[in-house]
Amino acid sequence: xxxxxxxxxxxxxxxxxxxxVEVSHTAGxxxxxxxxxxxxxxxxxxxxxxxxSLNQSFIIQRSLDAKTIGSIRVYNDGDFDDWQNLAFINxxxxxxxxDAQWPRDDFRLRFSGIIDDLIxxxxxxxxxxxxxxxxxxxxxxxGNNLLLAGTINTYSIYRGSAYGxxxxxxxxxxxxxxxxxxxxYVSGLAKAIAWDGAYNNAFYIPxxxxxxxxxxxxxxxxxxxxxxxxxxxxxxxxxxINSANFALFPDYTEIGARFVNTLSFExxxxxxxxxxxxxxxxxxxxxxxxxxxxxxxxxxxxxYLIAEENIIIRQSNTDKILRNLVFTHSIDHSDxxxxxxxxxxxxxxxxxxxxDDKAVNSFVSGxxxxxxxxxQRLLRSKSRKTFNAKIKRMVPNxxxxxxxNITSNTTGWREGRNGIVVGITxxxxxxxxxxxxxx
Amino acid sequence: MALSDNLNILFPITVNENSIAVIPTPVTTLPAKNVFNSxxxxxxxxxxxxxxxxxxxxxxxxxxxxxxxxxxxxDSSTIRIRLxxxxxxxxxxxxxxxALPGVDPAYFQWELENLFPQVYFYSFEKVNxxxxxxxxxxxxxxxxxxxxxxxxxxxxxxxxxxxxxxWQWQEEGNDRIxxxxxxxxxxxxxxxxxxxxxxxxxEKMKAAKQGDLLxxxxxxxxxxxxxxxxxxxxxxNDISRVRYRENTNKHRDxxxxxx
Numbered sequence: 001x002x003x004x005x006x007x008x009x010x011x012x013x014x015x016x017x018x019x020x021v022e023v024s025h026t027a028g029x030x031x032x033x034x035x036x037x038x039x040x041x042x043x044x045x046x047x048x049x050x051x052x053s054l055n056q057s058f059i060i061q062r063s064l065d066a067k068t069i070g071s072i073r074v075y076n077d078g079d080f081d082d083w084q085n086l087a088f089i090n091x092x093x094x095x096x097x098x099d100a101q102w103p104r105d106d107f108r109l110r111f112s113g114i115i116d117d118l119i120x121x122x123x124x125x126x127x128x129x130x131x132x133x134x135x136x137x138x139x140x141x142x143g144n145n146l147l148l149a150g151t152i153n154t155y156s157i158y159r160g161s162a163y164g165x166x167x168x169x170x171x172x173x174x175x176x177x178x179x180x181x182x183x184x185y186v187s188g189l190a191k192a193i194a195w196d197g198a199y200n201n202a203f204y205i206p207x208x209x210x211x212x213x214x215x216x217x218x219x220x221x222x223x224x225x226x227x228x229x230x231x232x233x234x235x236x237x238x239x240x241i242n243s244a245n246f247a248l249f250p251d252y253t254e255i256g257a258r259f260v261n262t263l264s265f266e267x268x269x270x271x272x273x274x275x276x277x278x279x280x281x282x283x284x285x286x287x288x289x290x291x292x293x294x295x296x297x298x299x300x301x302x303x304y305l306i307a308e309e310n311i312i313i314r315q316s317n318t319d320k321i322l323r324n325l326v327f328t329h330s331i332d333h334s335d336x337x338x339x340x341x342x343x344x345x346x347x348x349x350x351x352x353x354x355x356d357d358k359a360v361n362s363f364v365s366g367x368x369x370x371x372x373x374x375x376q377r378l379l380r381s382k383s384r385k386t387f388n389a390k391i392k393r394m395v396p397n398x399x400x401x402x403x404x405n406i407t408s409n410t411t412g413w414r415e416g417r418n419g420i421v422v423g424i425t426x427x428x429x430x431x432x433x434x435x436x437x438x439x
Numbered sequence: 440m441a442l443s444d445n446l447n448i449l450f451p452i453t454v455n456e457n458s459i460a461v462i463p464t465p466v467t468t469l470p471a472k473n474v475f476n477s478x479x480x481x482x483x484x485x486x487x488x489x490x491x492x493x494x495x496x497x498x499x500x501x502x503x504x505x506x507x508x509x510x511x512x513x514d515s516s517t518i519r520i521r522l523x524x525x526x527x528x529x530x531x532x533x534x535x536x537x538a539l540p541g542v543d544p545a546y547f548q549w550e551l552e553n554l555f556p557q558v559y560f561y562s563f564e565k566v567n568x569x570x571x572x573x574x575x576x577x578x579x580x581x582x583x584x585x586x587x588x589x590x591x592x593x594x595x596x597x598x599x600x601x602x603x604x605x606w607q608w609q610e611e612g613n614d615r616i617x618x619x620x621x622x623x624x625x626x627x628x629x630x631x632x633x634x635x636x637x638x639x640x641x642e643k644m645k646a647a648k649q650g651d652l653l654x655x656x657x658x659x660x661x662x663x664x665x666x667x668x669x670x671x672x673x674x675x676n677d678i679s680r681v682r683y684r685e686n687t688n689k690h691r692d693x694x695x696x697x698x
Contacts (some may be wrong), residue, residue: 036479036480036698038469038480038482038584040582041466041486041581045468046466046468047466047468047478047484048468049468049469049481049482050480051480052478052479052480086474101553281494352598
């Protein structure tokens with residue numbers, strides 16, 4: 001199933017999705033769902049009947065200024081009594097959605113996070129609190145927005161913050177890597193991700209050019225780190241690790257990998273990098289450079305120079321500039337305080353994202369288009385406020401930080417207005433979403 | 440094989456779940472004991488085209504029917520049921536169905552795969568038994584799934600349910616494929632004799648709302664009519680009974696299909 005087919009299905013009226021939840025603990029994985037679903041021989045996972053134990057309330061809330069939180073309520077008729085003896089906290093949890101008639105491969109990863117807490121609501125129900133390691137909002141510059149040395153591509157640029165201190169397993173069963181509070185400061189100082197406590201598995205940037213024009217993920221470091229990263233990359237995107245999807249370059253002193261299946265590349269990075277606290281940019285020669293941030297107090301950050309002139313962002317419309325968006329990096333990692341500078345938002349012009357006609361017609365009347373406190377319409381106010389837009393379907397292609405263009409059959413909104421998505425609340429089993437828009 | 444025209448409700452007996460043996464060995468994630476679980480999401484899976492399932496009771500029991508539920512058989516499959524009067528299948532065969540079609544052809548004629556779970560219901564004259572051997576031959580299958588096996592007492596009232604009992608088809612959500620779809624059988628049993636009432640109440644109490652059972656509204660029907668009116672269900676309502684004549688009892692029950 002293509003991503004387009006999936007999007008079409010999500011946009012249909014009244015779909016009744018099957019929600020599959022894979023809950024990890026230190027000794028294995030539990031498989032839960034809201035409806036009967038079983039996998040077949042040869043699928044992954046193989047011959048598994050998902051426990052129909054999810055109570056209907058299943059909400060994921062994501063926000064730019066708060067931790068992502070999710071709540072999954074599980075009905076326990078005794079089958080899960082042994083959960084109290086298992087270790088779940090800080091273990092991964094994944095949520096997939098699809099249709100009961102689909103093969104397992106067609107289900108899409110809807111959310112990937114970490115188990116934050118497990119509490120008992122009643123003798124027959126407990127609640128799994130989930131959170132993401134970080135939420136790196138991205139500016140999705142779709143279309144012909146990024147021109148690099150004559151090559152037109154579609155890539156995403158990230159910035160943002162990570163919240164919480166979580167252990168995230170990306171390698172073998174007995175190896176955990178800790179992601180500390182990772183914050184990209186406006187001034188450029190970055191607090192690190194600590195790998196193994198000794199920074200042995202840090203990623204940093206090689207100096208050799210890309211061997212080809214296809215998206216090239218390069219990093220210098222211990223090969224195990226890259227393999228672990230690729231493994232997790234493919235696992236999250238449900239892609240097999242084979243030569244059809246990526247190729248390692250053994251002839252470089254640095255370790256590199258080229259993603260052959262370029263159509264999936266951005267999708268993969270969107271999911272994985274968000275999960276392990278990193279971001280990437282495109283340098284002037286077509287390389288995708290992968291940034292992992294280090295604690296400036298204990299090690300120099302491995303952030304490579306990106307010359308300003310190597311990044312060209314083509315303006316695709318004349319919508320107003322968003323001033324809150326900042327892209328930061330350093331130019332020399334020997335002196336952090338002086339070498340990190342900031343791009344202002346004037347250098348970045350986002351593309352408006354237009355809802356399709358179906359989504360527009362789905363606006364729930366009474367959605368607040370005004371400041372709830374003052375009841376003033378948000379016209380050209382100096383102060384930026386948020387408002388909520390309810391949508392009667394899930395929104396698989398909208399992410400935090402995305403610029404969206406909202407149109408509505410309401411005075412002042414017929415021509416559409418831009419705003420940034422700063423919060424998304426999804427009711428997965430009810431097939432509804434609520435966006436908090438800031439403008 | 441139906442014995443009468445009247446309502447049949449199969450209340451399963453308790454069997455020795457630890458005695459179950461399956462050849463070939465089921466997949467580890469979907470083991471044999473799942474067939475005794477009333478949950479739809481717990482079932483047995485065997486890789487291959489043939490399967491033999493054996494299990495025992497705890498003591499000599501009587502039965503008049505066997506039901507296999509939530510199957511995935513193709514229309515070329517057969518099922519053979521043998522009941523023995525001992526635990527080791529070396530004694531007397533008290534009943535042998537011989538190989539019978541595993542699925543009514545109407546199931547595929549009407550493409551009911553996405554609407555009704557596949558249920559095999561076989562009833563016979565009462566026998567006393569201690570063990571069961573079920574042989575499934577399914578040349579069109581690559582794997583055999585069995586969600587439920589039950590055997591036991593058939594409740595069959597002398598006077599059938601009254602005319603205003605009904606069959607309802609429910610849909611949750613308006614998605615044509617994946618919205619939850621199930622049947623509800625609403626039964627108005629107005630003319631139960633005292634002895635029937637006692638047995639019916641006892642079986643309902645023993646099963647409780649959590650226990651599943653088989654409801655067959657039209658045992659003598661064939662094809663689509665039989666399939667529509669046969670389902671593994673659970674009771675929805677509480678138990679109550681009205682006695683309105685010296686020897687006449689009325690029950691009104693709602694059975695919802697297990698989905």
